[in-house]
Every structure is written in structure tokens, then in C-alpha cells.
Amino acid sequence: MKIIRASHCLTTPWKNGGGSTTEIAAEPSGTSLDTFDWRVSMAQVASDGPFSEFPGIDRTLAIVSGRGLVLTIGNDAPVTIEGESEPINFAGDIPTSARLIGGEITDLNVMARRGRFSHRLRRVREALSCDYDDNDTAVVLSLNGNTTVTSQYEVATLGHGDAAILVCAREVSFCITPAVGSDCYLVLLRQHRD
Structure with a gap:
């Protein structure tokens, strides 16, 4: 189990001044926005505007704080996403724009390179006791409180913004126990093999 503390995550302001992104984890390690296989990040969104396009990338977005936003994905009807909404999946190469419902929000973004990895966010x-099923990697992100992650060999306590990365090759299963009132997100990633 690899632990990533929130204090070690890099936050980068957007060039357009409309927000910032905090990268939580990405593979391969040290990869760029053009070369990652998968990436988990949080964004502080302070103004309306278009999303950056990511050709060949499948994305999932969830609202973790704030009132929410209205997403327009390509020519589809606008979709409202709030804190209690299910995460929404969309292709990173389809033009997408967001309109804030009522002030700044923080969202959780999971991105995977199509054809190399697929992902699920919940x-x-x-x-929750978790088996990997046909997935290779799990990322557990703790928000608004503590979460305990227990694997075969380790127990870790995650604070706000901390994450744990677990790899199927080293573990058989793991348990996630969020503290009362805490939010926790689980990302499951499966590598595609030819």
C-alpha cells in the first residue's frame, strides 16, 4: 500500500485563472498530461468556462464540495451535477463546458487513456470490503474526515485529502472504513491487455 499525503500533492493554477488542479496520483510515475495512462486529481473551479480537451481519454467527474455545476458535453442536453449526484462519465475529446450553480466548487477527476486502462469511481x-475482481489497482481518497484502509499486510489512516494506492499483485482484498460523516472515494483501474 502506497500512501500519498495531501501535503505532498502539487497544486497548479490554471493558465486562464479560472481555478487550479491538485494531482493526487498518476501512472506512470512522473508522467505529463500528454503521456499518463491514468490520473486522479481534484480541481478548484472558480469560474464558468470550457474544459481542457484530452484526446483519447475517458473521464469521470464527481462534486466533492460546493453547490455543483451544469455540464454541457458536446451537443447533449446540459446535465446538473451536485454533491449527492452520481459521478458522470464522458469522453475527454468531446468539447465540454461548465457553468457554476452557486459559487466555487471542488471536483474529483479520474482520467484513463482509452485502450490502455478503464476505470470506475464510486x-x-x-x-466496505473490496475484492479487485478484474481490476489491477485501487485508489482510495479520504475527504472531510478520516478513513482507515486495511490490507492483508498493512493498516493506514488517511486524513482529509490523503490517498492510498493498492495493487492487486500484492494484495488479495482490502477494507475501507470511513469515519462517521466522512466522504471517501474508491477508484478501480483495470489495465487492458492484448
């Missing part, structure tokens, strides 16, 4: 609010 919110966890109660203790």
Missing part, C-alpha cells in the same frame, strides 16, 4: 460512506 463514493463510499460505510465500511
Whole structure:
């Protein structure tokens, strides 16, 4: 189990001044925005505007704080996403824009390079025992409180913004136990093999 503390994550302001992004984890390690296989990040969105395009990338977005936003993805009807909404999936190469509902928000973004990895994102609010099924990697992100992650060999306590990366090759299963009132997110990643 690899632990990533929030204090070690790099936050980068956007060139357009409309927000900032904090990278939580990406593979391969040290990869750029053009070469990652998968990436988990949080964004502080302070103004309306278009999303950056990511050709060949599948994305999932969830609202973790703030009122929410209205997403327009390509020619589809606008979709409202709030804190209690299910995460929304969309292709990074389709023009997408966002309009804030009522002030700044923080969202969680998971991106995977199509054809190399696929991913799933879910919110966890109660203790959960997890098997990998056909997935290779799990990322657990703790928000608004503490979360305990227990694997075969280790126990770790995650604070706000901390994450744990677990790899199937080293673990058989793991448990996630968020503290009462905490939010926790689980990302499952599966590598595509030819």
C-alpha cells in the first residue's frame, strides 16, 4: 500500500485563472498530461468556462464540495451535477463546458487513456470490503474526515485529502472504513491487455 499525503500533492493554477488542479496520483510515475495512462486529481473551479480537451481519454467527474455545476458535453442536453449526484462519465475529446450553480466548487477527476486502462469511481460512506475482481489497482481518497484502509499486510489512516494506492499483485482484498460523516472515494483501474 502506497500512501500519498495531501501535503505532498502539487497544486497548479490554471493558465486562464479560472481555478487550479491538485494531482493526487498518476501512472506512470512522473508522467505529463500528454503521456499518463491514468490520473486522479481534484480541481478548484472558480469560474464558468470550457474544459481542457484530452484526446483519447475517458473521464469521470464527481462534486466533492460546493453547490455543483451544469455540464454541457458536446451537443447533449446540459446535465446538473451536485454533491449527492452520481459521478458522470464522458469522453475527454468531446468539447465540454461548465457553468457554476452557486459559487466555487471542488471536483474529483479520474482520467484513463482509452485502450490502455478503464476505470470506475464510486463514493463510499460505510465500511466496505473490496475484492479487485478484474481490476489491477485501487485508489482510495479520504475527504472531510478520516478513513482507515486495511490490507492483508498493512493498516493506514488517511486524513482529509490523503490517498492510498493498492495493487492487486500484492494484495488479495482490502477494507475501507470511513469515519462517521466522512466522504471517501474508491477508484478501480483495470489495465487492458492484448
